[in-house]
Amino acid sequence: xxxxxxxxxxxxxxxxxxxxxxxxxxxxxxxxxxxxxxxxxxxxxxxxxxxxxxxxxxxxxxxxxxxxxxxxxxxxxxxxxxxxxxxxxxxxxxxxxxxxxxxxxxxxxxxxxxxxxxxxxxxxxxxxxxxxxxxxxxxxxxxxxxxxxxxxxxxxxxxxxxxxxxxxxxxxxxxxxxxxxxxxxxxxxxxxxxxxxxxxxxxxxxxxxxxxxxxxxxxxxxxxxxxxxxxxxxxxxxxxxxxxxxxxxxxxxxxxxxxxxxxxxxxxxxxxxxxxxxxxxxxxxxxxxxxxxxxxxxxxxxxxxxxxxxxxxxxx
Amino acid sequence: xxxxxxxxxxxxxxxxxxxxxxxxxxxxxxxxxxxxxxxxxxxxxxxxxxxxxxxxxxxxxxxxxxxxxxxxxxxxxxxxxxxxxxxxxxxxxxxxxxxxxxxxxxxxxxxxxxxxxxxxxxxxxxxxxxxxxxxxxxxxxxxxxxxxxxxxxxxxxxxxxxxxxxxxxxxxxxxxxxxxxxxxxxxxxxxxxxxxxxxxxxxxxxxxxxxxxxxxxxxxxxxxxxxxxxxxxxxxxxxxxxxxxxxxxxxxxxxxxxxxxxxxxxxxxxxxxxxxxxxxxxxxxxxxxxxxxxxxxxxxxxxxxxxxxxxxxxxxxxxxxxxxxxxxxxxxxxxxxxxxxxxxxxxxxxxxxxxxxxxxxxxxxxxxxxxxxxxxxxxxxxxxxxxxxxxxxxxxxxxxxxxxxxxxxxxxxxxxxxxxxxxxxxxxxxxxxxxxxxxxxxxxxxx
Numbered sequence: 001x002x003x004x005x006x007x008x009x010x011x012x013x014x015x016x017x018x019x020x021x022x023x024x025x026x027x028x029x030x031x032x033x034x035x036x037x038x039x040x041x042x043x044x045x046x047x048x049x050x051x052x053x054x055x056x057x058x059x060x061x062x063x064x065x066x067x068x069x070x071x072x073x074x075x076x077x078x079x080x081x082x083x084x085x086x087x088x089x090x091x092x093x094x095x096x097x098x099x100x101x102x103x104x105x106x107x108x109x110x111x112x113x114x115x116x117x118x119x120x121x122x123x124x125x126x127x128x129x130x131x132x133x134x135x136x137x138x139x140x141x142x143x144x145x146x147x148x149x150x151x152x153x154x155x156x157x158x159x160x161x162x163x164x165x166x167x168x169x170x171x172x173x174x175x176x177x178x179x180x181x182x183x184x185x186x187x188x189x190x191x192x193x194x195x196x197x198x199x200x201x202x203x204x205x206x207x208x209x210x211x212x213x214x215x216x217x218x219x220x221x222x223x224x225x226x227x228x229x230x231x232x233x234x235x236x237x238x239x240x241x242x243x244x245x246x247x248x249x250x251x252x253x254x255x256x257x258x259x260x261x262x263x264x265x266x267x268x269x270x271x272x273x274x275x276x277x278x279x280x281x282x283x284x285x286x287x288x289x290x291x292x293x294x295x296x297x298x299x300x301x302x303x304x305x306x307x308x309x310x311x312x313x314x315x316x
Numbered sequence: 317x318x319x320x321x322x323x324x325x326x327x328x329x330x331x332x333x334x335x336x337x338x339x340x341x342x343x344x345x346x347x348x349x350x351x352x353x354x355x356x357x358x359x360x361x362x363x364x365x366x367x368x369x370x371x372x373x374x375x376x377x378x379x380x381x382x383x384x385x386x387x388x389x390x391x392x393x394x395x396x397x398x399x400x401x402x403x404x405x406x407x408x409x410x411x412x413x414x415x416x417x418x419x420x421x422x423x424x425x426x427x428x429x430x431x432x433x434x435x436x437x438x439x440x441x442x443x444x445x446x447x448x449x450x451x452x453x454x455x456x457x458x459x460x461x462x463x464x465x466x467x468x469x470x471x472x473x474x475x476x477x478x479x480x481x482x483x484x485x486x487x488x489x490x491x492x493x494x495x496x497x498x499x500x501x502x503x504x505x506x507x508x509x510x511x512x513x514x515x516x517x518x519x520x521x522x523x524x525x526x527x528x529x530x531x532x533x534x535x536x537x538x539x540x541x542x543x544x545x546x547x548x549x550x551x552x553x554x555x556x557x558x559x560x561x562x563x564x565x566x567x568x569x570x571x572x573x574x575x576x577x578x579x580x581x582x583x584x585x586x587x588x589x590x591x592x593x594x595x596x597x598x599x600x601x602x603x604x605x606x607x608x609x610x611x612x613x614x615x616x617x618x619x620x621x622x623x624x625x626x627x628x629x630x631x632x633x634x635x636x637x638x639x640x641x642x643x644x645x646x647x648x649x650x651x652x653x654x655x656x657x658x659x660x661x662x663x664x665x666x667x668x669x670x671x672x673x674x675x676x677x678x679x680x681x682x683x684x685x686x687x688x689x690x691x692x693x694x695x696x697x698x699x700x701x702x703x704x705x706x707x708x709x710x711x712x713x714x715x716x717x718x719x720x721x722x723x724x725x726x727x728x729x730x731x732x733x734x735x736x737x738x739x740x741x742x743x744x745x746x747x748x749x750x751x752x753x754x755x756x757x758x759x760x761x762x763x
Contacts, residue, residue, distance in 0.1 A: 048744070073534060076533070078530065079530075080529040082526045082529060082746065083526050097322065098534070102534050142530075145530075
């Protein structure tokens with residue numbers, strides 16, 4: 001399968017600093033791809049290069065196997081993080097203008113807009129000025145404008161900012177629907193929860209370099225650190241004594257009769273070894289493996305720790 | 317549809333539909349028409365009829381003061397107290413008392429009594445006539461022939477005639493040349509400022525709205541900049557044409573409605589005067605001066621035709637267009653480099669300096685249109701749109717004009733290219749105080 005987007009050895013330098021250093025990755029068609037990284041890592045620079053707003057110093061980008069060119073502009077939809085609309089312009093007029101800039105014919109654009117406005121139940125806004133709308137309403141209009149021309153590649157930079165949970169859910173649904181219809185989505189965000197929820201694959205950029213990429217599933221599996229959470233009733237001291245040789249206790253908590261421990265298995269020990277050692281001391285209530293969250297992986301990778309510190313993760 | 321065309325369209329219609337545009341378009345001609353009409357109206361306003369009772373103790377002025385359409389003199393020898401009562405009764409507007417010694421005093425001071433202060437022109441009319449009568453009287457006293465003196469004093473008006481290549485004589489008029497040149501220069505100066513800063517504000521608006529990144533993902537930054545500049549140029553053109561048309565309509569209707577009678581009157585008077593003039597040239601200096609004015613107007617219009625109007629209009633259009641385009645690109649670059657309008661000061665200054673400078677230079681160019689300085693600045697692209705318009709009416713070599721135009725077009729291309737470089741980096745740069753050094757770096761970024 002030809003990747004829809006191929007980023008090959010992109011290098012970009014501004015006067016004083018390097019924005020991107022030899023960045024490469026591929027994006028499968030009809031997938032949601034998370035482009036992650038701390039602030040100032042170079043994500044926006046990369047997105048702008050994909051949008052042909054700026055060009056790379058070296059390296060190339062292929063869209064559907066063809067070198068990126070002016071003809072591709074209409075096949076890409078871009079929702080920038082820093083976004084806005086003309087405040088004094090009417091909603092409908094403005095949406096028509098932006099759609100035409102993306103190569104749609106006026107009549108066609110109008111028809112599509114009517115459809116989307118109906119879908120989002122915002123038909124009444126057509127003649128309103130943007131400045132009369134609330135922030136969330138503006139974001140809705142902006143989202144429609146971004147996806148209206150049915151781009152093959154959709155780049156969404158923090159698409160949920162400014163939305164209340166209900167509207168965020170609506171947008172999430174639309175994003176998934178767009179993928180079903182054949183679009184590929186590059187999704188850039190700092191909200192790791194939505195990355196786990198939506199993304200098929202990710203690339204993590206830190207200090208201008210790609211430091212991690214792959215499918216979300218694989219990455220989370222790879223970052224497992226043999227850590228388990230175990231809850232039981234019984235004698236805590238006897239229990240910990242039985243454990244000591246094969247495992248390290250990372251965290252303890254107790255309420256009334258129930259104790260919960262987070263333990264990391266040492267050496268070649270398997271979960272069964274641990275259970276056998278403690279079975280006679282306590283009544284096990286639950287036992288499960290802790291799979292690291294994307295949030296933990298993000299922090300750990302960016303802070304350059306080889307092993308994952310799972311002390312904070314009681315979520316799984 | 318072509319994307320540049322779309323941008324031009326939006327920039328044009330979003331401005332033309334604005335309330336402020338409509339208000340300015342309507343208000344402008346009213347103000348201009350006002351400037352043309354109010355002085356005429358003011359001049360006519362004072363033409364209420366004055367009846368003046370003259371009590372002349374000297375006896376010299378009785379029945380000698382000439383009546384005009386507005387001012388009528390009546391004579392009486394009653395005591396001043398009685399006369400004052402007539403003033404109160406409203407029989408007369410003014411009472412003038414001339415003392416017995418008026419003839420001999422070094423400085424004659426007749427006294428004017430009034431209830432309602434007369435206008436300056438009325439007072440002037442009275443004192444002028446008294447002066448004239450005294451002048452005649454004293455000369456006669458010295459037995460000097462007054463008519464000889466009158467004949468000796470004739471007004472002088474230079475008539476300048478240009479001998480053209482073809483050997484045909486052309487009347488020219490330095491004053492009208494200067495006026496037209498200056499008017500064009502002022503128009504260009506204001507248009508550049510007015511619409512240049514509109515371009516700048518538009519760029520800042522797009523930047524602060526954060527819409528610019530959405531748009532430049534669809535079109536090239538340069539296209540967006542060019543679209544804005546051209547769109548605003550069309551707005552300026554629309555406004556200019558509307559102003560001229562509306563001003564003409566307003567001033568002609570107001571003139572014909574308000575001053576219909578006066579105009580007819582003046583025409584009649586003029587024809588009479590001309591007759592008088594033919595009969596007795598130079599018999600009366602005052603009449604002579606009056607006769608001069610309508611002729612002068614006709615003369616002026618003749619000269620305007622001789623100025624080769626087509627050439628002036630064509631050059632005006634050219635220098636306005638390219639001058640605006642050049643400066644608008646610079647204004648756009650400034651707009652892209654800042655985050656808000658209040659930050660523009662430090663970058664605006666270098667743009668306004670050549671504009672203001674060219675205005676100062678223009679004034680000395682009028683005095684000496686062929687100086688080296690005039691030549692240089694009418695060719696230098698940043699100053700030529702204004703300086704050349706002032707020089708143009710003073711026939712200059714065709715190669716200088718051509719050179720100036722070529723340099724302006726080259727300057728426009730160069731500065732637009734330069735501005736484009738700054739613009740495409742600037743519009744995506746937020747929350748950063750930009751320095752001159754940084755602007756310089758942007759120019760050399762690879763796109």
